[in-house]
Amino acid sequence: MDFTKLPLFQRLSDRMGWLSARQNVLSQNVANADTPNYTPHDLKAESFDDHIKKLDPVAPELTSPMHLQGTIPVEKQPGSEKSKTQYESSPSGNSVVLEEQMMKVAQTQMNYQLITNLYSKHVEIMKKAIGT
Amino acid sequence: MDLNDSMFIAAAGMKAQGERLRVISENLANADSVGEHEGADPYRRKTVSFKNTLNKELGVETVQVDKIGVDRSDFGRKYDPGNPAADKTGYVSMPNVNSLVELTDMREAERSYEANLKTIDAARTMLQRTIDILKS
Numbered sequence: 001m002d003f004t005k006l007p008l009f010q011r012l013s014d015r016m017g018w019l020s021a022r023q024n025v026l027s028q029n030v031a032n033a034d035t036p037n038y039t040p041h042d043l044k045a046e047s048f049d050d051h052i053k054k055l056d057p058v059a060p061e062l063t064s065p066m067h068l069q070g071t072i073p074v075e076k077q078p079g080s081e082k083s084k085t086q087y088e089s090s091p092s093g094n095s096v097v098l099e100e101q102m103m104k105v106a107q108t109q110m111n112y113q114l115i116t117n118l119y120s121k122h123v124e125i126m127k128k129a130i131g132t
Numbered sequence: 133m134d135l136n137d138s139m140f141i142a143a144a145g146m147k148a149q150g151e152r153l154r155v156i157s158e159n160l161a162n163a164d165s166v167g168e169h170e171g172a173d174p175y176r177r178k179t180v181s182f183k184n185t186l187n188k189e190l191g192v193e194t195v196q197v198d199k200i201g202v203d204r205s206d207f208g209r210k211y212d213p214g215n216p217a218a219d220k221t222g223y224v225s226m227p228n229v230n231s232l233v234e235l236t237d238m239r240e241a242e243r244s245y246e247a248n249l250k251t252i253d254a255a256r257t258m259l260q261r262t263i264d265i266l267k268s
Contacts, residue, residue: 016262017134019258020138021134021137023134023254023258024134024135024137024138024141026139026251027248030142030247031141031142031184031195032182032184032193032245033145033244034182034240035183035195036148036181036182044257066138076257091229097239098243098244102247102250102268104251104252105254108254108258109254109258111262112258113257116265120264123265
């Protein structure tokens with residue numbers, strides 16, 4: 001039996017993938033906290049409808065080790081968008097607010113922890129079922 | 133791996149802020165560097181600006197130092213007839229470095245550096261959590 005084929009585990013690892021993609025976007029925002037004319041990005045919150053309707057992004061097939069992997073910049077990935085509501089912007093046109101970004105980082109980290117805990121709980125249940 | 137990418141981005145941010153700190157300390161150290169002889173320019177304040185660039189290997193946009201320019205504002209003047217750089221009227225051109233501005237800039241660089249460090253920490257904890265699943 002393949003764990004990842006179970007809908008529940010699949011959903012959990014999807015969520016983990018989403019959270020790490022968000023962490024990626026957030027670190028890009030923090031790194032560019034002083035870049036002129038930079039607007040912070042964030043991922044769109046996942047909703048159930050989106051999940052149902054979503055088409056998987058198509059990645060180019062690598063048929064030779066010489067091929068380069070497709071490069072989709074994080075903020076152009078499906079679901080990533082420029083933040084519309086901004087707290088403030090500096091005279092250089094940068095609108096990254098470190099406090100806001102840090103809050104989002106902490107949120108992402110907490111959600112991630114929740115998911116990994118859920119994951120191990122479910123693994124435990126599986127183990128109980130097979131009696132080890 | 134996504135989380136490794138995010139650590140890489142934050143590390144690039146830290147590098148850029150580190151370079152900014154280097155320029156700031158250069159400015160502060162030369163806050164009193166006047167010209168060697170009469171008519172020579174004193175130290176000119178350096179400025180640093182950032183830009184974001186696409187890292188083609190990872191497919192992420194990182195930050196890097198755009199260019200280190202110079203501040204074109206006027207030099208200060210100070211009355212000091214004994215100075216070898218003094219002109220006929222006894223005035224010396226002083227560098228256009230304002231220590232207060234430099235210190236504020238330094239504090240900002242420090243704060244950005246810390247924020248980058250914090251995101252690395254968060255990404256690391258998330259990776260650790262994933263590894264912990266294996267232990268259970």
